[in-house]
Amino acid sequence: MNGGQIGNVDLVKQLNSAAVYRLIDQQGPISRIQVADVSQLAPASVTKITRQLLERGLIKEVAQQASTGGRRAISLTTEVAPFHSIAVRLGRDYIQLSLYDLGGKELASAEHEFLYAQQPQLIEGLLGHIKAFIAQHSAQIDQLIAIGVVLPGLVNPETGVVEYMPHIDIDTLDLGDILREHFHVESFVGNDVRGMALAEHYFGASQDCQDSILVSVHRGTGAGIIVNGQVFLGSNRNVGEIGHIQIDALGDKCQCGNFGCLETIATNPAIIKRVTNLLAQGYESSLAGIEPLNVETICQHANQGDELAKQALVQVGNQLGKAIAITVNLFNPQKIVIAGQITAAPEIIFPAILRNVHNQSLKTFHRDLPIVASAVDKQPTKSAFAMIKRAMLNGVLLQKLLED
Ligand SMILES: [Zn+2]
Known part of the structure; x- marks a missing residue:
């Protein structure tokens, strides 16, 4: 605020x-x-x-x-039913859109492949997808009060300016203003993982606490930190880069230029790469011959007792646990929420995380600390809707509606 x-x-x-x-x-x-x-x-x-x-x-x-x-x-x-908003999650190669009422009920959704290599393509494609989605659902929309967009990257959530994206070059992308001018409606832009932490706080697994940390393991690894019911951002709005905590000094080179970052082990592509390498070396596994490999399949086989799949996930849980222990020591949260496909093997991932958190954080901090799976992971646009909800609760959007 x-x-x-x-x-x-x-x-x-x-x-x-x-x-x-x-x-x-x-x-x-x-x-x-x-x-x-x-x-x-x-x-x-x-x-x-x-x-x-x-x-x-x-x-x-x-x-x-x-x-x-x-x-x-x-x-x-x-009264929530007449007030509608469009919530968008922009991925590196896809876009998901949902229509929500103000109570957070999803009324419609769509997902498309969306490839963009440059900023102009990104803007044009995003506007086109939102426009088409609104047109398609115009019969369901009463009052369109806001558009929310979350994306991977660094965003100033107050101005809606995107400052950095990991996969394309960005030159001060004033996305909030672009959306406002184009659709004549209040618009909010934010980081996807921070948005998800907020969505867990409003609607999901961390509703019952004021201080929580969401750790997301997808294409990258990121964290969203909620302190006193608010997303912790810091003055430069760039915190929660848990993926670049070094957990292995002799580890692989990371895209950030350093070595052995958490992201070199605990992301979906890193998990798949490791399993593929082990299979290529001839390790015995029920995964042999399955193509293309994905994390869901690896979890399934691990759950059925495949030793290679299990060991691969235990390693991920161990390294995640080490990094999470650092955040526990720093923030003393009331709950840790884990998002990502790896949670499909809960009996393998969570004990590994817990063991490492217990070994490497203060006992008084981890004694009653639940580590649970995300409740909003399956509804990724909820993170964009969470920003709209926040703008109602802190008065930013509410005041605009009252002045209409
Ligand atoms: Zn790194």
Whole structure:
């Protein structure tokens, strides 16, 4: 949240509206009196803000039987059905799009192969895919309130400027503004792994805690750190590069130029490469002859007891565990969430991770630390929707809707 300018009347207005909306969203149905109590706003302010929210259709009144009997109390709850958003996950060679209502219900989705080698192709293709998706689902869309895009790379989430992508050259890609101008709707752009950590916090495995770390193992390895219910970004907005923690000084060369980074072992391509090499050397395995190999198949065979597949995954779990132990010592999280196809072999991966976390982090930090599989992994666009949800809860998008 861009803040710190207390005294700015508009910001105070935005924060107060957000506080009221947040309470109704998270604790509704809730009465105006309870909202005033919990938010510590003056009852007159609460009345004014709820009137605005009601007029905009963002909340509604519901009659609730008072627990003491007697007359029915009027409570407030959010209205989510008429407000729609498009959430996009941009991969290195694919694009996934979903239509969500404001309650986070996915109403439609699509996935396409999407190859782009240069920035202009990326912009043109992205706009084209979103436009076609909106056209295709126009009958389902009532009010389009926002577009969210997550992508691999470094993004300034406040300005929506993409500063770096791992696979193509980027020259200050002002994607937030481009989307806003093109579709005339609020737009949010962010890093995919950080977005996923936020999605776990709002909708998934880490809903029950304020401090959590998501570790994602896909094409690359990244982490999203949630501290006090917010994505931890730092002032340069670039943290969580767990994939470049060195775990083997004599390891393979990494794309970053260093040697033995976690990414040289704990990514899908690295796992496949290692298994392929072992098979080529003649190791016995039920995987022999299977082509193309993927991590899901390796997990299946490991689950069925194939020793080579098992050992390959144990090695990944061990190295992941070492890197996670470092983050545990640094952040003392309440939960670790693991995303990626490797979680399809839970009885092999999780014990290996746990063993290493236990060996290499402080006992008081890891004693009650659950390490669990992602709950939103199968719905990757949820990470883009999470940014839209955040913008409602912190008031950035909410205020725009109220001013419409
Ligand atoms: Zn590296």
